[in-house]
Amino acid sequence: xxxxxxxxxxxxTSYGVLHGETVRELSGNPIAGASETGVTHPVDAVQLLxxxxxxxxxxxxxxxxxxxNGRPQPAHPEMFYKPVTALAGPGDAIVIPPxxxxxxxxxxxxxxxxxxxxxxxxxxxxxxxxxxTCGNDVSERNWQHGAGKDLQWWRAKGSDTFAPLGPAIxxxxxYGQLLLQTRLNGEVVQKQYTSDLIFDCPSIVSxxxxxxxxxxxxxxxxxTPGSTRKLAPGDTVEVEIENIGxxxxxxx
Numbered sequence: 001x002x003x004x005x006x007x008x009x010x011x012x013t014s015y016g017v018l019h020g021e022t023v024r025e026l027s028g029n030p031i032a033g034a035s036e037t038g039v040t041h042p043v044d045a046v047q048l049l050x051x052x053x054x055x056x057x058x059x060x061x062x063x064x065x066x067x068x069n070g071r072p073q074p075a076h077p078e079m080f081y082k083p084v085t086a087l088a089g090p091g092d093a094i095v096i097p098p099x100x101x102x103x104x105x106x107x108x109x110x111x112x113x114x115x116x117x118x119x120x121x122x123x124x125x126x127x128x129x130x131x132x133t134c135g136n137d138v139s140e141r142n143w144q145h146g147a148g149k150d151l152q153w154w155r156a157k158g159s160d161t162f163a164p165l166g167p168a169i170x171x172x173x174x175y176g177q178l179l180l181q182t183r184l185n186g187e188v189v190q191k192q193y194t195s196d197l198i199f200d201c202p203s204i205v206s207x208x209x210x211x212x213x214x215x216x217x218x219x220x221x222x223x224t225p226g227s228t229r230k231l232a233p234g235d236t237v238e239v240e241i242e243n244i245g246x247x248x249x250x251x252x
Contacts, residue, residue: 001243003168004030004131006053007046018043018168030169031114031130031216050089050165051133052112054219057082057163058208059108059137063198063223077199077207080153082137082221086163093252094138095161096233101148102141103231103251106224107182107190107239110135111201112169117214125205128214131171132201134239134247136182137221138162139228164237165219167245176200179242180225185235192225194241 003018004026015030016023023041028034031052061078062068088094096103114130142148143156150156175194182190194200199207204220231237235251 001170001172003170003245004051005166005168006049006051007041008049009041009046013049016041029217031112048090048167050087051167051169052165052217052219054084054087054112054217055215057084057086057219057221058212059157059221060199060204060223063204064192064196064225065198066192066196066226067224069227073198077204079208080157082163083158085160086158088161088164088249090164090166090247090249092161092164092249094136094164094231094237094249095252096231097140097155097159100140100143100159102146104139104141104228105182105184105189105231105237105239106137106139106228107180107237108135108137108221108224109175109178109180109194109201109241110165111205111220111222113205113214113216113218113220115216117205117209120206120209122202122206125209126202129201129205130216131169132173132175132241132244133166133169134241134244135219135221136164136237136239136247136249137224138164138231163221164239164247164249166247170244173243178244181240183238183240184229184231189229190224190226194222196225197222
């Protein structure tokens with residue numbers, strides 16, 4: 001198991017390998033292939049950033065049975081886009097937009113692609129996944145399906161800071177059986193294993209690649225379990241996934 005991070009230090013922005021409390025700096029983006037430079041940093045001396053800069057962000061809706069809430073189970077992964085400008089890193093604030101009235105958290109496992117992928121079988125899709133990380137598919141429910149519903153989810157899912165990501169991209173783990181927990185101000189509000197996904201990670205990648213070419217660094221948020229609740233300024237949301245880490249973001 002390897003944990004890759006992106007961070008800011010006094011010398012600039014870099015990628016690194018997180019080993020315990022030490023960051024081993026890399027020569028470049030690990031998705032493209034990079035070697036260790038020999039430079040190390042204490043992890044508490046650097047600022048963690050979103051662990052990659054994706055060419056595009058996709059997400060799956062209704063991918064846990066516990067989130068269906070009486071709705072029919074999809075026959076295939078139901079996809080949507082989030083703009084890359086929605087990306088936020090560990091510790092960054094989730095900013096409630098002007099006129100928003102019902103912003104919710106959605107703790108999720110996120111796929112990070114490792115190679116260009118088109119028309120992939122599930123086995124090919126599995127081999128094309130670089131790793132996984134934690135994400136929060138922040139959503140404004142009124143704009144999504146309430147009285148103020150928009151035709152598209154462009155701002156309901158895509159407002160600035162609505163795609164927190166991190167803290168690390170992890171490789172070399174079985175991401176099909178990981179415990180996902182979301183906490184709101186310390187209270188566990190979501191708890192489920194990724195084995196309960198309706199469509200697992202290779203199935204999602206295979207499906208998407210039939211129409212959209214996936215590129216190295218692309219992200220796919222894989223869906224949220226259970227129910228969600230409204231966020232308010234002053235809240236803190238944590239998405240913790242076993243063997244990956246905890247993504248923590250304040251709300252303002």
